[in-house]
Amino acid sequence: MRKILENSIVVSNLAKTILYSTEYRIMNQLSKSFSLFVKPPYQENDKDLVKYLREGVLKLHQEDAKNIADGFYPIGVIKPKGPKEHLKNLPYLLIDSLKISRRRKFNIKKDFDIEPEDAPDYLKRNYHFQTDGYFSEQSAKIYEHQVEVLFSGTAGPMRRMLIKMIKEKISRDRPLKILELGAGVGSATLDYAKAFDFSSYTVSDVSGPYLKAAKERFNNPKMEFVQTAAESLPFADEEFDMVFSVYLFHELPQAIREKVLAESYRVLKKKGILGICDSLQKNDVPKLNRVLENFPIDYHEPFYKGYTIWNLNSALNAIGFRNVESQFKLLSKYWVAEK
Ligand SMILES: C[S@@+](CC[C@H](N)C(=O)[O-])C[C@H]1O[C@@H](n2cnc3c(N)ncnc32)[C@H](O)[C@@H]1O
Structure with a gap:
């Protein structure tokens, strides 16, 4: 019974990894088609690194399943977002991925319509090149999804x-x-x-x-x-x-x-x-x-x-x-x- 539970959790987590890493690829493709893509000097061509990360992701999902089976946290934590909620922000995310790519390509670190007033000075910038940094409701709406894309659902x-x-x-x-x-x-x-x-x-x-x-x-x-x-x-x-x-x-x-x-x-x-x-x-x-x-x-x-x-x-x-x-x-x- 425990094995069935753990395997189902791993499958559910892996499904999220597949979903978010597909979205990551779509965003890269989109920025390539607008000539905004900046290739990182590692990754795709480093087979050893890719193998290490793939195995690491599986190990993490297995450990998550074990922690749930051992009662450290309840199974409710893996509940996926419904398709409606997931898709709701996707258009904004795709548009924002282009804006992010532009800032990355031209190294634009401060790109605010309205400068956030009540923030410490070191935070008044576009962390992750994201639109509005940490200082708008729109940024807050898509932040969690952006992080999942960055980490392939892990x-x-x-x-x-x-x-x-x-x-x-x-x-x-x-x-x-x-x-x-x-x-x-x-x-x-x-x-x-x-x-x-x-x-x-x-x-x-x-x-x-x-x-x-x-x-x-x-x-x-x-x-x-x-x-x-x-x-x-x-x-x-x-x-x-x-x-x-x-x-x-x-x-x-x-x-x-x-x-x-x-x-x-x-x-x-x-x-x-x-x-x-x-x-x-x-x-x-x-x-x-x-x-x-x-x-x-x-x-x-x-x-x-x-x-x-x-x-x-x-x-x-x-x-x-x-x-x-x-x-x-x-x-x-x-x-x-x-x-
Ligand atoms: C990378 S995010 C992590 C957010 C969240 N803990 C998570 O796991 O997604 C960093 C968060 O730290 C907040 N932050 C940055 N500097 C801070 C500070 N000096 N004091 C409190 N929060 C700060 C930002 O507003 C942002 O929400």
Whole structure:
């Protein structure tokens, strides 16, 4: 019975991978037909790399299935979007892929109709060359789908691998007070809210439009949505049992990353747990180093290179965190640490 369950989950995840990687190819084809395609200096012709990534994707999906079968998170996390919801944004996504290709080709990093006012200066740019960066409702509408295309439908499983690491470390037997930083449109929130028993769940992000989109997805009185920069949190000391973020740190300058760690430490209770899911770092998988070097150029990520050589284990220990553990899977890396 368990094998049937796990195999069905792997098949469902693989179907998403096939769908999103097909959309990725369509977008590349589209940008080629408008002479906007910029070929990355790795990938298609590197058979060894492609083989490694294909095997890695399968392994990730199998691990996701095992985590569900072992009860770390419920099967509801793999529920696909209905065809109507999936197709609704596809035309915008295709049009935006051309705009992104143009910015990439001509290296246009700041392309705003209206400059976002309430954002930190380092964020006022077109991250990933995406239209409006993180600062419009339209960008928020298509962001999650764009990430799935980028990661060939593996973003969901990569985000939720951290749940198992946190659950293995956290010792509380009562409902948790959770804080999520840089939650975006709530992509990880959907799974974490299903996986953890909580008395309160504070979802935060610096972007108003992204947080608004996240808020619209939930109808749970125990959840609140707070617009804030993670480096200056409007919360009291020792308020939370668990603080976590997914794909936040690689977007931040070094000094801000350090401040976010210090703020996370401050708002955590004693023995509280910090969880971080972010990108793989340099030399985790040496054959992927070229991919990591190219990523910030291809996707306009100005602080990514610094992130990939940042020793986060040392930074966590320096702030006072204990029992730091880290792992990596496919293209993501995970840390858990105790206050
Ligand atoms: C790559 S996205 C990840 C979003 C989401 N966690 C996910 O898994 O899709 C990074 C998010 O961090 C937010 N962000 C960037 N800088 C921030 C900061 N200093 N404080 C809080 N959020 C920030 C952005 O608005 C964006 O929503």
